[in-house]
Amino acid sequence: MRKQIGKIKNLAEKRRHRRIISIRNKISGTAEIPRVFMIKSNKHLAVQVVDDQKEVTLFSAGTFGKNAPEGSGKSNESAKNMGIFVAKKLKDNGINHIVFDRKGYKYTGKIAVFVSQLRENGIQV
Numbered sequence: 201m202r203k204q205i206g207k208i209k210n211l212a213e214k215r216r217h218r219r220i221i222s223i224r225n226k227i228s229g230t231a232e233i234p235r236v237f238m239i240k241s242n243k244h245l246a247v248q249v250v251d252d253q254k255e256v257t258l259f260s261a262g263t264f265g266k267n268a269p270e271g272s273g274k275s276n277e278s279a280k281n282m283g284i285f286v287a288k289k290l291k292d293n294g295i296n297h298i299v300f301d302r303k304g305y306k307y308t309g310k311i312a313v314f315v316s317q318l319r320e321n322g323i324q325v
Contacts, residue, residue, distance in 0.1 A: 219304035227299050228252045236286070237301035238314055243274055245310065247286050249298075258293065261286055279310035283317025290323055297324045 205221075208214040229235030229252040239246040246262040262268060263278050269285040290298065298318070305311050315325055 216304040223301060223304065227301055229299055232295075233297045233299055234258055234295060235301050236298045236318075237303050238282075238305075238311060239303065240305065240310060241274075245274065245279060245282055245314075247282060247314075249286070249290065249295075259289055261289065276310055276313045279313040280317050283314040284321060286314075287318050287321035287323050290318075291321075296322065300325050 205214060205217060208217060227235060229250050231251050231254065235250045235252055237248055237250070239248075244263045246260065246264075248260040249258040250256070251258055261282065263273060263282060269281045290296075300315055300318075302311055307315075319325055
């Protein structure tokens with residue numbers, strides 16, 4: 201269940217939540233063309249690949265934990281490594297097309313670097 205917009209006190213968070221809802225109303229993932237989204241925190245990045253029709257997460261990756269790619273952290277370099285890692289996992293699962301959900305973030309910085317690495321590694325966004 202999503203948050204009620206009226207209960208969010210922080211104005212910036214409220215705007216971002218409205219953007220998230222607006223984006224999710226327009227896009228959806230399938231088994232052939234899954235939805236990929238990135239979550240940013242102050243220390244780490246996390247990526248999930250989701251089939252929205254079956255409501256299943258196909259796989260996830262992050263810059264933390266046992267299966268983290270090399271050079272993990274919060275920089276643009278880690279976003280680049282994450283893009284290469286996710287593209288490889290998508291190719292292993294036989295997926296060449298994705299729908300990218302930016303989760304309300306602006307399409308700059310780590311988000312843009314991540315998506316450009318997906319495109320360079322043969323994934324159509």
